[in-house]
Amino acid sequence: xxxxxxxxxxxxxxxxxxxxxxxxxxxxxxxxxxxxxxxxxxxxxxxxxxxxxxxxxxxxxxxxxxxxxxxxxxxxxxxxxxxxxxxxxxxxxxxxxxxxxxxxxxxxxxxxxxxxxxxxxxxxxxxxxxxxxxxxxxxxxxxxxxxxxxxxxxxxxxxxxxxxxxxxxxxxxxxxxxxxxxxxxxxxxxxxxxxxxxxxxxxxxxxxxxxxxxxxxxxxxxxxxxxxxxxxxxxxxxxxxxxxxxxxxxxxx
Amino acid sequence: xxxxxxxxxxxxxxxxxxxxxxxxxxxxxxxxxxxxxxxxxxxxxxxxxxxxxxxxxxxxxxxxxxxxxxxxxxxxxxxxxxxxxxxxxxxxxxxxxxxxxxxxxxxxxxxxxxxxxxxxxxxxxxxxxxxxxxxxxxxxxxxxxxxxxxxxxxxxxxxxxxxxxxxxxxxxxxxxxxxxxxxxxxxxxxxxxxxxxxxxxxxxxxxxxxxxxxxxxxxxxxxxxxxxxxxxxxxxxxxxxxxxxxxxxxxxxxxxxxxxxxxxxxxxxxxxxxxxxxxxxxxxxxxxxxxxxxxxxxxxxxxxxxxxxxxxxxxxxxxxxxxxxxxx
Numbered sequence: 313x314x315x316x317x318x319x320x321x322x323x324x325x326x327x328x329x330x331x332x333x334x335x336x337x338x339x340x341x342x343x344x345x346x347x348x349x350x351x352x353x354x355x356x357x358x359x360x361x362x363x364x365x366x367x368x369x370x371x372x373x374x375x376x377x378x379x380x381x382x383x384x385x386x387x388x389x390x391x392x393x394x395x396x397x398x399x400x401x402x403x404x405x406x407x408x409x410x411x412x413x414x415x416x417x418x419x420x421x422x423x424x425x426x427x428x429x430x431x432x433x434x435x436x437x438x439x440x441x442x443x444x445x446x447x448x449x450x451x452x453x454x455x456x457x458x459x460x461x462x463x464x465x466x467x468x469x470x471x472x473x474x475x476x477x478x479x480x481x482x483x484x485x486x487x488x489x490x491x492x493x494x495x496x497x498x499x500x501x502x503x504x505x506x507x508x509x510x511x512x513x514x515x516x517x518x519x520x521x522x523x524x525x526x527x528x529x530x531x532x533x534x535x536x537x538x539x540x541x542x543x544x545x546x547x548x549x550x551x552x553x554x555x556x557x558x559x560x561x562x563x564x565x
Numbered sequence: 566x567x568x569x570x571x572x573x574x575x576x577x578x579x580x581x582x583x584x585x586x587x588x589x590x591x592x593x594x595x596x597x598x599x600x601x602x603x604x605x606x607x608x609x610x611x612x613x614x615x616x617x618x619x620x621x622x623x624x625x626x627x628x629x630x631x632x633x634x635x636x637x638x639x640x641x642x643x644x645x646x647x648x649x650x651x652x653x654x655x656x657x658x659x660x661x662x663x664x665x666x667x668x669x670x671x672x673x674x675x676x677x678x679x680x681x682x683x684x685x686x687x688x689x690x691x692x693x694x695x696x697x698x699x700x701x702x703x704x705x706x707x708x709x710x711x712x713x714x715x716x717x718x719x720x721x722x723x724x725x726x727x728x729x730x731x732x733x734x735x736x737x738x739x740x741x742x743x744x745x746x747x748x749x750x751x752x753x754x755x756x757x758x759x760x761x762x763x764x765x766x767x768x769x770x771x772x773x774x775x776x777x778x779x780x781x782x783x784x785x786x787x788x789x790x791x792x793x794x795x796x797x798x799x800x801x802x803x804x805x806x807x808x809x810x811x812x813x814x815x816x817x818x819x820x821x822x823x824x825x826x827x828x829x830x831x832x833x834x835x836x837x838x839x840x841x842x843x844x845x846x847x848x849x850x851x852x853x854x855x856x857x858x859x860x861x862x863x864x865x866x867x868x869x870x871x872x873x874x875x876x877x878x879x880x881x882x883x884x885x886x887x888x889x890x891x892x893x
Binding site: 406410 | 639682694
């Protein structure tokens with residue numbers, strides 16, 4: 313294993329985060345704080361408790377998940393798309409670096425940024441609402457799994473995209489709607505039965521539900537279903553990444 | 566050349582490399598067709614010798630960059646096989662890539678990073694532990710040390726080219742590809758660059774060079790390969806190539822212009838230039854007799870006098886143009 317390369321790439325990507333601190337960390341924290349002000353304090357004060365939890369506290373896992381998904385995809389996709397765009401990808405392709413090492417570096421760095429961001433948002437949320445975390449280990453597990461899985465998805469999008477429009481297409485048109493409709497701000501039990509059934513086809517429901525369960529021991533679906541879906545989605549992304557490197561899709565041809 | 570740059574060839578790698586013989590890159594029956602259907606390479610066979618400077622020439626779109634990109638791992642090969650230092654570039658890619666450095670044709674740099682961190686990243690990527698002393702030596706050698714903390718976006722085009730060279734040398738490669746390194750650079754950088762390349766060659770680094778400045782290849786290369794429309798049409802020692810394919814001419818500056826050559830001179834390969842003021846005799850250097858003595862005797866007998874004379878030999882550029890032109 314070329315650990316020097318993994319370290320060099322990982323450090324390089326983390327240095328990029330430090331260079332773009334405002335964009336990477338501060339902007340998502342500010343926007344999440346605004347969500348708390350609007351949904352948690354202004355509107356939330358008029359909503360009764362959900363599953364015995366105050367609305368402000370109820371939306372915390374969903375808000376963290378919203379930032380986690382969008383930032384994981386954004387960090388990882390930009391991380392690999394930028395070298396493609398400016399042409400510096402030649403160096404990665406000509407280096408003695410295996411596909412696994414390349415993914416480990418880029419996805420590892422993107423996931424690290426997301427976990428840092430999630431932790432900061434959690435700390436910010438604690439300033440607005442009274443937080444309880446019933447299962448901290450599970451919370452950490454879901455935080456890491458979700459960050460890695462969506463960083464993998466971002467990596468795939470970064471490879472697939474051949475212009476900046478495509479780079480933002482999937483996050484804007486697919487990911488954000490799925491997150492908003494995935495129970496970030498409500499429990500799907502509030503929906504009519506038909507929409508409840510339709511919502512179960514949304515993978516984000518399982519992520520949010522599992523993450524919320526780790527906070528309050530209650531979720532829209534069972535823990536096993538949440539974990540299973542997250543792992544399944546991660547395996548699917550890994551399979552696509554494996555195929556990309558094996559075929560050289562949009563990299564070597 | 567700096568000691569550290571030389572260490573790449575004189576360290577522990579050296580005995581193993583010697584054991585693998587004189588050929589450092591062996592390309593066998595290599596073909597490449599892109600997804601668009603464009604056939605960039607057609608059955609290329611080529612051996613690059615250890616420690617030589619190999620000049621790869623060819624018009625735009627001839628396949629030079631594709632060949633280099635395949636050897637370096639940037640483009641997937643089609644049919645055929647490439648060995649670097651005895652190792653297969655696909656199966657043993659870690660071993661082959663670790664010893665190769667590449668200076669790409671385009672000025673592709675991360676604008677938002679510093680010179681020093683760009684070079685350090687390259688070293689790590691190629692599996693070498695951090696070595697600030699070596700990075701410093703490379704940057705000093707390329708007159709980049711004073712700008713080591715500058716963002717690459719603030720550098721001129723020539724300085725960016727130096728950064729690319731520094732990145733390629735950061736991991737002490739024993740094989741260095743230079744894909745049109747002098748395109749768009751000023752005279753000073755070009756001179757520094759060739760000086761550095763000579764030092765690297767003296768340190769045992771094999772250099773494969775593509776350039777549009779054919780006089781540079783003529784000046785620098787030990788052997789020349791000409792690629793055209795994906796085919797390698799000639800590979801030859803430079804001196805031998807120029808001797809075999811080059812013409813030698815004797816130019817006589819006539820005292821009085823001549824309108825038409827007398828019939829007695831029809832046996833010579835002669836031409837009148839410059840409104841009849843120059844008589845040009847083309848002769849075969851490989852023939853037993855050049856015919857110069859006989860020609861001068863005949864000219865004297867015919868009363869054609871001259872006040873000066875000189876000989877000239879075809880440049881590599883003329884040979885290249887002829888080789889490629891013959892294939893059009």
